[in-house]
Structures are given as C-alpha cells and as structure tokens.
Amino acid sequence: xxxxxxxxxxxxxxxxxxxxxxxxxxxxxxxxxxxxxxxxxxxxxxxxxxxxxxxxxxxxxxxxxxxxxxxxxxxxxxxxxxxxxxxxxxxxxxxxxxxxxxxxxxxxxxxxxxxxxxxxxxxxxxxxxxxxxxxxxxxxxxxxxxxxxxxxxxxxxxxxxxxxxxxxxxxxxxxxxxxxxxxxxxxxxxxxxxxxxxxxxxxxxxxxxxxxxxxxxxxxxxxxxxxxxxxxxxxxxxxxxxxxxxxxxxxxxxxxxxxxxxxxxxxxxxxxxxxxxxxxxxxxxxxxxxx
Ligand code: SIN
Ligand code: MN
Numbered sequence: 001x002x003x004x005x006x007x008x009x010x011x012x013x014x015x016x017x018x019x020x021x022x023x024x025x026x027x028x029x030x031x032x033x034x035x036x037x038x039x040x041x042x043x044x045x046x047x048x049x050x051x052x053x054x055x056x057x058x059x060x061x062x063x064x065x066x067x068x069x070x071x072x073x074x075x076x077x078x079x080x081x082x083x084x085x086x087x088x089x090x091x092x093x094x095x096x097x098x099x100x101x102x103x104x105x106x107x108x109x110x111x112x113x114x115x116x117x118x119x120x121x122x123x124x125x126x127x128x129x130x131x132x133x134x135x136x137x138x139x140x141x142x143x144x145x146x147x148x149x150x151x152x153x154x155x156x157x158x159x160x161x162x163x164x165x166x167x168x169x170x171x172x173x174x175x176x177x178x179x180x181x182x183x184x185x186x187x188x189x190x191x192x193x194x195x196x197x198x199x200x201x202x203x204x205x206x207x208x209x210x211x212x213x214x215x216x217x218x219x220x221x222x223x224x225x226x227x228x229x230x231x232x233x234x235x236x237x238x239x240x241x242x243x244x245x246x247x248x249x250x251x252x253x254x255x256x257x258x259x260x261x262x263x264x265x266x267x268x269x270x271x272x273x274x275x276x277x278x279x280x281x282x283x284x285x286x287x288x289x290x291x
Contacts, residue, residue, distance in 0.1 A: 001079045015151035016204035023199035027260040032134045034067045035222055045243050050166040054103035058096040060243045069266040075254040081128045085230045088251035092127055092229040098222055099142045104215030105165050109177050113206035114158045114170040120245045121237035127229035131202040134222040142215035143193040147180045151205035180209055239283040243274055
C-alpha cells in the first residue's frame with residue numbers, strides 16, 4: 001500500500017493521517033479476542049493503572065500472541081510507513097493500551113520521540129507511531145488529542161513525570177501546550193481527535209504532541225500502538241528493558257494482506273513468559289552513533 005502525493009503532503013503539514021475502518025470487523029475481532037488472555041497475565045509486561053487492577057498498557061504482544069505477531073507484519077500497516085521513510089523498518093515498541101471503562105487514566109501531553117531520545121538514544125525522528133483502534137473511539141471514551149502541525153517544532157522541552165500516572169513519561173508543560181494550540185488555530189482546530197470504528201488506523205509523527213483524557217464512560221477504548229523505526233535509526237542505549245524498547249533491529253518482512261484471517265506461521269518466542277534477558281537493562285551500554 002503506497003500513499004498518494006496528497007496524503008504525503010497532508011502528513012507533512014498536519015503530522016498525522018487517519019484511515020477510518022482500515023481493518024474490517026472480522027479482522028479486528030481476531031485481535032480483540034486475544035486481548036483478555038494477554039491482560040489476565042500477572043507479568044511485567046502488563047502495567048496496571050495507579051491504584052487499580054485495570055491494564056493501562058501491555059507490552060510486546062507481538063512476541064507473545066499469534067494474532068498480534070501477524071498484525072506486526074501487516075502490509076496495510078507497515079508499507080505506508082516504509083513508503084514515507086523510503087527504508088525498511090523494525091519494531092521499536094508494541095503496546096496495547098487499555099483505557100478501560102471508568103478506570104482508564106489520562107496520558108499527559110507528550111511527544112513519543114522525546115522519550116525515545118532521552119531514554120533510548122534513538123538518533124533521529126525517523127520512527128512512526130501507528131494507532132489501531134480495537135474498540136470504537138468516540139468523544140466519550142478518552143480519544144487521542146493531537147495538536148496538528150506540532151511535529152514541525154522538532155523536540156520540545158519536556159520533564160520526566162514519574163508521579164501523575166503509573167507510567168513514567170516525558171511531558172510537555174501547560175504554557176507550551178497553550179502556545180502550540182494557539183499556533184495551530186486555537187479553538188478552531190488547534191486540537192483534533194480522530195474518532196471512528198474499531199479497525200481504524202492513525203499514522204502519526206514521532207514529534208506530534210498528543211495526549212488523551214481519562215475514560216469515565218462505560219465503554220472500553222482498547223487500542224494498539226506500534227512504533228516502527230527506520231532500521232538505520234535504531235536505538236543506541238538499552239536503559240529500558242527489552243520488552244519495552246526492542247533490541248532486535250531486523251527489518252520487518254510483511255505477510256500477505258489476508259494475514260489476520262489466515263493463520264500464516266509466525267514466531268512468538270515469549271509465549272511462555274518473558275525470558276530473563278527481556279527484563280535486563282544495560283544503561284551504560286551506548287553504541288557509537290555513526291556519522
Ligand atoms: C500514548 O501516547 O502512548 C498513548 C495515548 C493513549 O493511549 O491515549
Ligand atoms: Mn505517545
């Protein structure tokens with residue numbers, strides 16, 4: 001799947017592209033049905049909400065569950081990203097965010113590349129975020145909020161927030177958010193929230209400033225977030241464990257387009273639990289960044 005010149009221009013301008021209903025209800029169901037088993041596991045890869053048992057984020061499902069291993073190789077997801085980067089990509093991070101009914105907590109304003117730079121020493125912004133909705137996203141269940149065009153600011157100031165939620169994040173302060181929203185149109189389009197049926201997909205730039213509110217509705221908002229990094233741009237530091245920031249920089253080889261409905265063989269090396277190596281960190285290991 002290639003992007004049109006109009007889509008490329010839109011991505012450059014706004015920092016995101018929205019594909020409503022990109023995966024069919026049958027394809028999405030295969031993924032949705034695999035989530036409860038993953039979320040039920042008492043393991044490091046399930047981060048629960050502060051003071052609650054609800055899963056906030058689940059890591060590395062593509063190494064544990066076959067349906068998600070197939071999604072990680074889906075041409076409808078991977079090819080547009082390769083097209084934009086004009087390079088092969090590897091999986092830097094794979095999350096299934098719960099944002100569960102009544103319990104799903106906020107994600108503060110942030111840029112993902114800020115974390116990848118500060119924590120993982122990823123050299124440049126050549127990594128893409130992909131969101132795939134496993135539930136319908138409405139104005140009620142904590143949709144993502146984007147500040148269109150904010151990616152063009154590059155990396156902005158951020159501070160490491162270790163207290164607001166159960167998951168540490170490099171967050172952007174309110175004054176800067178106010179400025180960015182004003183610059184993007186203020187009340188007229190300065191914040192947008194793509195909403196749509198389960199199976200919808202968003203590609204968004206790693207410097208796009210984004211957030212989401214809590215989910216006080218009775219409807220879950222489960223969504224997959226994949227981060228695909230250009231192979232030449234792989235991370236240089238292993239300060240975070242491998243199940244969060246992957247260290248296998250092998251280019252993704254895509255499967256056929258029907259891979260969510262046809263059980264092509266895929267490897268799920270962590271299906272019986274995380275190996276000890278996936279939990280290890282080596283904060284001092286810094287690979288030289290080639291010129
Ligand atoms: C994220 O930014 O990584 C998650 C945002 C969300 O799930 O709303
Ligand atoms: Mn994010």
